[in-house]
Amino acid sequence: VFVQFEDEIASMGAVVGASVAGRKALTATSGPGFTLKQENLGYAIMIQIPCVVINVQRGGPSTGLPTLPSQSDVMQARWGTHGDHPIIAVAPASVRECFDLTVRAFNLSEKYRIPVIVLSDAIIGHMREKIEIPAADEIEIINRKKPTVPPEEYKPFADDGTGIPPMANMGDGYLFHMTSNNYDDEGFPATNDHEIADYRLKQLHNKIDRYRDDIIDVEEYLAEDAELLVFxxxxxxxxxxxAVKEARKEGIKAGLFRPKTIWPFPDQELAHAVSRGVKHVICAEMNLSQLEGEVLKATRGQDVAVHGLHQNDGRLISPQQVLTKVKEVLNNG
Structure with missing residues (x-):
C-alpha cells in the first residue's frame, strides 16, 4: 500500500503509526526531507518501533544540489535526531543491493525493534542494472517477536532476557501506553526517575551492542595481502x-574495505583488516571527511597512516582519481 502524505513530517509519523499497528512500513526521501523526518525518527527510536527510512543522498546543505550525488548525510543518519541514541544504517552499492539491503533493513528493524536507515545516493538511485529477484519463498523474512503472555500481564518494554522486548500489535487485544518521555516497563512516563532513565537508555544501546556481530556486514576485495586499503x-x-583492480595490474598491493553496514561502525572488522599488514588507508567519500574520523579511531594504535580523498561538488569520485591517490600516497611513503 502506498500513501502520499502532505509532507515528510507526516509521512514519518504515519510510518510509526503503521508499525505500531503491526505493518512493515518504510518512507523514502533525500536531503531536506530526511531532516524533516528526524523528530518522528527520534520518537520511533525511543519507543522502539521497527521501520525503515531510505535516504537517497544529494548535495547540500539545504536545497543544495538537488539532482546531484553526495554522501554527506552519514553523520546525520547517526546523530540527526537529538539525544544519546543508537541507530542502524546500511549502504547499498548496486541496484541488487538496494533490494537485498532493504529486505535486510526490515529484518534487522523487526528483530531488534529499531528504525533502520538505508543510505543510498543519487548515483545508485538513478542506476539501471539487470537483476534477478529471488522467489518469495527464498527470501529470508524476520518478523517482530510477539508476547507470549495474556494481555493483562503484558508490559511492552520489559526485558525478557534477550534485551529485545516482545511487541504486540496495537488493536490485537493488547492495550498499552507509549510516550516519547522516559518511561517504565509498562510505557508510562517516568520523567523524574533517574534509575529508570539510566536503565532505558542502556536498554536502547545494549540490544545493538549485544548483537553487533549479527548486524554488521562488510565486504573485502583483494584485501588479504593488501599493503594499502581503500575504505x-x-x-x-x-x-x-x-581502481584497486587496476592497481593490482600495475603490481600495487591494494585492497578494498567496503562497509555495507555504516552504523554501528565496523571498527573491529576494519581494525582486523588493517592488522594483516596494511600500511596506508585511503578513506574515499563524497563528503568532507565524515567517516575519516571513525577510520582513525578504528585503526588507533596500529602502524598505519590514514589519508583522505574527499569530494563533495556533485561529481562522483572516479576510479582514476582513486588510483591517482593510491600512487600519490605510495610515492610519498
Whole structure:
C-alpha cells in the first residue's frame, strides 16, 4: 500500500503509526526531507518501533544540489535526531543491493525493534542494472517477536532476557501506553526517575551492542595481502573497486574495505583488516571527511597512516582519481 502524505513530517509519523499497528512500513526521501523526518525518527527510536527510512543522498546543505550525488548525510543518519541514541544504517552499492539491503533493513528493524536507515545516493538511485529477484519463498523474512503472555500481564518494554522486548500489535487485544518521555516497563512516563532513565537508555544501546556481530556486514576485495586499503561505501566503492583492480595490474598491493553496514561502525572488522599488514588507508567519500574520523579511531594504535580523498561538488569520485591517490600516497611513503 502506498500513501502520499502532505509532507515528510507526516509521512514519518504515519510510518510509526503503521508499525505500531503491526505493518512493515518504510518512507523514502533525500536531503531536506530526511531532516524533516528526524523528530518522528527520534520518537520511533525511543519507543522502539521497527521501520525503515531510505535516504537517497544529494548535495547540500539545504536545497543544495538537488539532482546531484553526495554522501554527506552519514553523520546525520547517526546523530540527526537529538539525544544519546543508537541507530542502524546500511549502504547499498548496486541496484541488487538496494533490494537485498532493504529486505535486510526490515529484518534487522523487526528483530531488534529499531528504525533502520538505508543510505543510498543519487548515483545508485538513478542506476539501471539487470537483476534477478529471488522467489518469495527464498527470501529470508524476520518478523517482530510477539508476547507470549495474556494481555493483562503484558508490559511492552520489559526485558525478557534477550534485551529485545516482545511487541504486540496495537488493536490485537493488547492495550498499552507509549510516550516519547522516559518511561517504565509498562510505557508510562517516568520523567523524574533517574534509575529508570539510566536503565532505558542502556536498554536502547545494549540490544545493538549485544548483537553487533549479527548486524554488521562488510565486504573485502583483494584485501588479504593488501599493503594499502581503500575504505569506501556506496557508489564511491564502485570506483574504488575499479581502481584497486587496476592497481593490482600495475603490481600495487591494494585492497578494498567496503562497509555495507555504516552504523554501528565496523571498527573491529576494519581494525582486523588493517592488522594483516596494511600500511596506508585511503578513506574515499563524497563528503568532507565524515567517516575519516571513525577510520582513525578504528585503526588507533596500529602502524598505519590514514589519508583522505574527499569530494563533495556533485561529481562522483572516479576510479582514476582513486588510483591517482593510491600512487600519490605510495610515492610519498
Amino acid at each position: 569506501a561505501f556506496g557508489s564511491t566503492a564502485r570506483s574504488a573497486r575499479g
